[in-house]
Amino acid sequence: MAKTTTRPAFKCTECGWTSGKWVGRCNECMTWGSVVEEGAPKLASVRSSIPVAKAVPISQVSADAAARTLTGVGELDRVLGAGVVPGAVLLLAGEPGVGKSTLLLEVAARWAKAGRRTLYVTGEESAAQVRLRADRTDALAEELYLAAETDLGTVLGHIEEVAPSLMVLDSVQTIGTAEADGSPGGITQVREVTGALVRVAKRRGMAVIIVGHVTKDGAIAGPRLLEHLVDVVLAFEGDRHSGFRMVRATKNRFGPADEVGCFEMGEQGIVEVPDPSGLFTSRHAEPVPGTCVAVTMEGRRPLLAELQALVAPSPLPQARRTMHGVDTGRLAMVLAVLERRCRVKLYDRDVYVSTVGGAKVADPSADLAAALAIASAATGHTIPHGVVALGEVGLAGELRRVPGTDRRLAEAARLGFTEAVVPAETGQARDRMPTMRYGLRVHAAATLQQALDAVGLVPRRGSGPAPSADVG
Structure with a gap:
């Protein structure tokens, strides 16, 4: 039997929110002036109907109609x-x-x-x-x-x-x-x-x-x-x-x-x-301190992105940290790890990090490339031509593996790179990792310091962080 239902007197024309009294602003979508008075009550009923097409087993449904x-x-x-x-x-x-x-x-x-x-x-x-x-x-x-x-x-x-x-x-x-x-x-x-x-x-x-x-x-x-x-x-x-x-x-x-x-x-x-990787990398006639190439993943597609860093003495009491195209939170963590674990002096220096070509890099695999670029700019040492780096940096200074390593290395080799720095989470994993993959010479590093050593970025004497008091 049909049942009569009484609807609230006022309704929002934007989102359908209902109210028993008029209000100037909808409490659901926060739109002003969208609550209006509703019409007379309507008769509501639910009745079953005979289906036009019968249900069939899914194995009997043809997929030809869904051809792409x-x-x-x-x-x-x-x-x-x-x-x-x-x-x-x-x-x-x-x-x-x-x-x-x-x-x-x-x-x-x-x-x-x-x-x-x-x-x-x-x-x-x-x-x-x-x-x-x-x-x-x-x-x-x-x-x-x-x-x-x-x-x-x-x-x-x-x-x-x-x-x-x-x-x-x-x-x-x-x-x-x-x-x-x-x-x-x-x-x-x-x-x-x-x-x-x-x-x-x-x-x-x-x-x-x-x-x-x-x-x-x-x-x-x-x-x-x-x-x-x-x-x-x-x-x-x-x-x-x-x-x-x-x-x-x-x-x-x-x-x-x-x-x-x-x-x-x-x-x-x-x-x-x-082939968009060329948009985010640049070719230098001579090696320049402060540059390193990362291999990121956009969906299932590997993309190469060049990260550039500049480190300069700061005239300010608090040094500047300016980032473009990278996650500022992750870069702040990388700076802290470089200073604390690798004794790269940064606390009194301005640090600028940017990507080439307007690329936006949010992949944690770019941590290692950013760290190498910053260390290169801070020490004045250059990273050799043809080197890519991929790996996530932990707070303890360790390097963590990232998914899709083989696909990333294959893309780097296709574009002419010759060396790669990748994480090796344990000493045994580092020993088992082959030194050549896809035509690349692979440097497996368990820590960020080992990665710096692999590309010749050894901090200069006395470039460690400021002395701090022991706790405990």
Whole structure:
């Protein structure tokens, strides 16, 4: 029997929070002026219905309908796991100006040039503005259809008329519908628009790529439900002052969620960078103190990054510690270990550490390269050409192994490096480790001091830390 339920008198149009009385600010999403009076009570009932399709054993379900299709952009296909699955909904989020629209216009053009019908819907630009960008990046194709719309119903009408196999929506925050409360970009509107696109994508077997905005702290704007509704969540990362861009999968129902794709933004648009290690290293005619190359892992891809350090006498009572592109907390720990365990004098010197090419290094495996670069700058001794270093530094001065050592060494050997300094956690492990791997001469060190000795960075006499009183 149907049961009548009484709903609260007031509801937030942004997040759906309900209240028995009017308030000026929603207690859930903290939005001002979004709480409005609800209508009359409605009749609520739950009834069973006959399913349209019968449930079958999973072994009898054909996987042919989920065959992947390559986008034509190799680095994006790498992140997605060898292409797009029909009916999949992808969310691409990134900061303003990072190049989201440029990348997806290139994806849409390559998809269309392969003879597959594509619909590009823009809610942020006019059709003429998108055409200008397409002329500049050579993204014109006969099968690429363009529409500038901000109404969900009209967008769905375009889908029925064009019948594309891929649709790009730029962006979900600009599309609104009269079926939901609030203004376009609000929590309720974004949820309704995304839900409608997911339903039509699954029904038609059409792949959909949605552009999403991010908040000032880097999180995807809108309700958290947005990330649950879609099949793939991609983060488009990059610095405005650098042309390097990275697409990182944070969720992928059809492939690995730890893969990255590399791109470079130029005057002619965005181009793939299948071998990005050269962007983050520099070649010096003569060895220079204060430089060392690390092998980091971005997802499952090894990348070489050069760390540079400069150590100078400080005129200030408290020496400066300036870091760019590296984790300041980890570097502070490395400085303390160098001074305390390896007697490298740093307490009265300014220390500057930076990466080459705007790379951001958060991998603990870069600890050893940073320590060698700082020790080289402090002692004035150079690290020989062709040396890479990888390993995590512990507070006791020990070196800890990092995952993917073989893959990192193979990448370094491929790029022409000849020596590597790697951790050996015990003396027995150091004795068992081969001296040659992938054509590299391997120096296995159990401690940071042994790593310094392996590359000839012996602190000068009297360069140890300031005397301290014994405790205990």
